[in-house]
Amino acid sequence: MTPSAAALLRWYDRHRRDLPWRIPPGQGAGAPDPYRIWLSEVMLQQTTAAAVAPRFRRFLERFPSLEALAAAPESAVLEEWAGLGYYARARNLHACARRVAAAGGFPRDPAGLRALPGIGAYTAAAVAAIAFGAPVVPVDANVERVMARLFAVAAPLPGARPRLAALAQGLLAQAAARARPGDFAQALFDLGATVCTPRRPACGACPWREGCAAAARGEAEALPRRAERRARPHRHGAHFLLGDPASGRILLRRRPPGGPLGGMLELPGTPWRDAPWSRDEALAHAPLPGLPWRLLPGSVRHGFTHFTLELALYAATLPAGAGTEAGWDWRSPAAAAAVVPTAMRRLLALAARGAALPSQAAPQRPDAA
């Protein structure tokens, strides 16, 4: 039997999540703001709603409109993005804002949106459906999981993705779904996030329980299947904390775009490689190799998507009168901790434990709750 879009929308009207990028209940039926919808969708790429919510509010305070974002320098956007990960999203977000502002607004159709930087098939469909009411279903991991269970698709991801997407689009044949495309999409997200969860799905609370092929066979939790993944290699690096006792600041530099943590500020360091770095090898990459660099006890471990990283930290003090080089960026430890990626923030915490920071300020992100 065909799953009822009307039944899902009834469930959504009663049980939907209250999220900051949705129109608040008391706000009336104002049209959704494409800027807010687009921003939330980019932040939500591979990132949970709980992690995005506080960062979404903070980002809007700093960049309240598309025009404000387009007028800002890229470095300000990257610093605001610090800690959210996948920093190419922030670079593409900024480039997209400039193009859309110059064009006078967002395209309203999926194909036009898809041509913008940082907007793939999913985000184009999500913005078109939620902000503009286009009759499309954005297919994210939630929708894939719901479809795989509803229709008992045993083929593994990612190969099964086209088939799962086609099944989702097929639901739009129902008039109830076409009448509310944005709500229908968000209803699928919420069903996947709160009921049809990856582990221990709450099938007893599901509005589609009757028509679910996987639930009928008692194998909902086993779907969707996934192709096997490779083991993650282990990599090593060494970074350098140069403190200036006269100013209480530390040295940062900007990473090149394209690679890991592209465009972000970091403590200067070696490249990351498979083998650990000897002291002599590491110091060849130090900002001032002649200084008496001190290897701090302990190390920082950080997991990336496809490798784990172990970082050593050397500390030294800038001698009075030492020359500085162009491109060196000096900041207080607290200011540095607020704008660097998490791996670097952990190095600053290691330095604090080792009493290697030039000031007493503890490295904490000001608004990371």
Add this chain to the structure above:
DNA sequence: AAGTCGGGGCC
């Protein structure tokens, strides 16, 4: 089709 891009929360 496969690799490269973070980070946090959960088990």
Add this chain to the structure above:
DNA sequence: GGCCCAGACTT
């Protein structure tokens, strides 16, 4: 520890 998440981009 591994797995998961409102994916995009490159080759």
